[in-house]
Amino acid sequence: MSAPTGPAPAGPATGSRARTPAVTARALARRRRREALGRFVREYARNRAGLLGLASLLTIGALALTAPLFVDQAHLTVTGAPGDSYQPPSREYPLGTDNFGRSVLDLIVWGARVSLTVGLLATFVSVTLGTLVGVTAGHFGSSGGLGGRIVSTLLMRVTDWFLVLPTLVLAVALAAVLPRGTGTIVIAIGLTVWPPTARLVRAQTLAVEARPYVERARALGGGHTHVMGWHVLPNVMPVVLAQTTLLVATSIIAESTLAFLGMGDPTTISWGGILESARTAGAISAGIWWYMIPPGLAIAVVALSFTLCGRAVESVINPRLRGQS
Structure with a gap:
């Protein structure tokens, strides 16, 4: 008697069909990310102020990256300056020279490397710390039980303590205690400007x-x-992104302030360091305006550009702000 015939048991084809939904889900997730990124780019492109700030940052960033190609580092030293001291703006020196005969334009272009690097690194430290504290406090405060609420309360009380302290005074104290250097400035700024990020991320986490x-x-x-x-x-990452673009401007201004107060590394050239050198050399009383105004304008332009980009990102993320951009 022959065995009954029937459909063969499913072999590898069944496994292939079982894997199809997973592949489709991943492809769907990637497509949604691309669509979300496309919507973000289109909405950002409608914000003229944001585009202006982005174009300004790209131009300044390109100048900072390519500075070694057209700025002779030997001319940035005190002993290797090619010009005479306090030469007014001319064709050879568009922004004049400082008290050592160095080109102020070369100093500003080279100083952009340090100022932007310190601002970005300090912002990274601040945003990372604030995000960790905010997410942890918000999560355990809403679903961690009694122990979680205690952890959340302690974290927020520490945040409030840092929030009420004067940021500049705390940064100066840290910069004075730690060894002088660029890394010290990054740490001093990063450890003082994170509380607003923590509170913002905590509120978003609770939602x-x-x-x-x-x-x-x-x-x-x-x-x-x-x-x-x-x-x-x-x-919470969209909120963190918007907060990051706004904090970079704050970090750059803080770095310039610390350098102006003499807390920076004297061996590096930054915009705040140029202002501090001009103040020490008596450029204000001597009327050497080309030594004081250009670095101040550079700080203002970069801070304004980051602020415009941050407001544009915030308006894209929050639909209620789109009509106000």
């Missing part, structure tokens, strides 16, 4: 934690790390 899909993730057994890393952090 995300109240959404239904986060509650479902907890019900399915998602732990604290899973919820914070996969559900909370991606949803």
Whole structure:
């Protein structure tokens, strides 16, 4: 008697069909990210102020990156300056020279490298610290039980303590205690301007934690790390991005202030250091305006450009602000 015939058991084809939904889900996620990025670019392109700030930053950044190609580093030293001291602006020196005969234009272009680097690194330290504190405090404050609420309260009280302290005074104190150098300035600024980011991220975290899909993730057994890393952090990143662009301007101004007060590295050239050298050399009383005004304008232009970019990003992220941009 022959065995009954029937459909052959599913082999590798079944596994292939089982893997199809996962591949489709990943492709769908990538497509949604591309669409979201395209919407962001289109909305940002409608903001003229944001485009102006972005163009200004790209130009200044390009000059800073390519400075070694057209600025002779030997001419930036005190002993290797080619010109005479305090020459007014001319064809050879468009922004004049300083008290050592160095070109002020070369100093400003080279100083952009240090000022932008310190501003970006200090902002990275500040935003990273503020995001970690804000996400942790918001998550455990809403779903961590009694112990979590205690951790959240302690973190926010520390944040409030840093928030009420004068930022400049604290930065000067840290810069005076630590060894002088560019790294010290980065740490001093990064450890003093993070509290506003922490409070902003905490508020956004509390809003995300109240959404239904986060509650479902907890019900399915998602732990604290899973919820914070996969559900909370991606949803607070737009706010963090907008806060980052705004903090870079604050960090650059803080670096210039510390350098102007003599807390920076005297061996490096930065915009604040140029202002401090001009003040020490008596450029204000001597009427050497080309030594004081250009570095101040450079600081103002970069700070304004980052602020314009930050406001534009904020208006794209928050639809209620689009009509006000």
